[in-house]
Amino acid sequence: MPVPTTPERERERGYNQAARLADLLAARSGWIQRNLLVRTKGDRTSQTRLDPAHRRANVDGVFSAEVQAEAMCRGRVCILVDDVLTTGATAESAARVLTDAGALRVGLVSYARALPEGARIGR
Numbered sequence: 577m578p579v580p581t582t583p584e585r586e587r588e589r590g591y592n593q594a595a596r597l598a599d600l601l602a603a604r605s606g607w608i609q610r611n612l613l614v615r616t617k618g619d620r621t622s623q624t625r626l627d628p629a630h631r632r633a634n635v636d637g638v639f640s641a642e643v644q645a646e647a648m649c650r651g652r653v654c655i656l657v658d659d660v661l662t663t664g665a666t667a668e669s670a671a672r673v674l675t676d677a678g679a680l681r682v683g684l685v686s687y688a689r690a691l692p693e694g695a696r697i698g699r
Contacts, residue, residue, distance in 0.1 A: 579658040579670050580615045580639065597687055598657040607655070612645040612677070613670055631665035639670050641677040650678035661686040 578594035586592050595611070602609035617638040641649075654674045656667055661684065671682035 577610055577612050577654065577656060579656055579666060580611075580613050582615060593659040594657050597659060597685075601657060601685060610644075610648055612642045612648055612654075613639050613673060614642060616640045631663045632668070635666050635669040637669070639673045641673050645674070645677040649674055651680050653681045653683060654679040655683045655685055657685050659686070660688045660690050662690045 578592060578598040581589075581592045581594060598609050601607065615638055656670055656674075658667060661667065664684075667684045667686075671679075671684070674682045
């Protein structure tokens with residue numbers, strides 16, 4: 577299932593990039609796609625320039641589960657789809673909602689991996 581974007585971002589782009597990726601993944605894998613998450617707190621500060629602690633605080637509690645999520649998630653593995661993974665704060669917040677709805681495990685498929693500003697790979 578796609579990670580919901582902010583209404584502002586969706587208006588700017590005209591689509592949710594994670595939903596497009598989830599559509600493609602579902603079509604090619606045969607997995608069933610369900611949009612079981614909603615953004616409940618509207619537009620938030622862009623994550624782009626926030627450090628990891630502020631990213632977590634920025635997305636804490638912004639997602640909720642659709643009414644049918646408990647029936648769809650209970651005892652199952654759910655796969656989140658997002659466009660970019662940086663600190664994992666968004667994925668963690670969304671995954672918490674799904675496990676609270678009964679998901680056995682929550683995985684993540686991400687198109688790209690970005691490092692927070694100042695982070696280094698390797699030595």
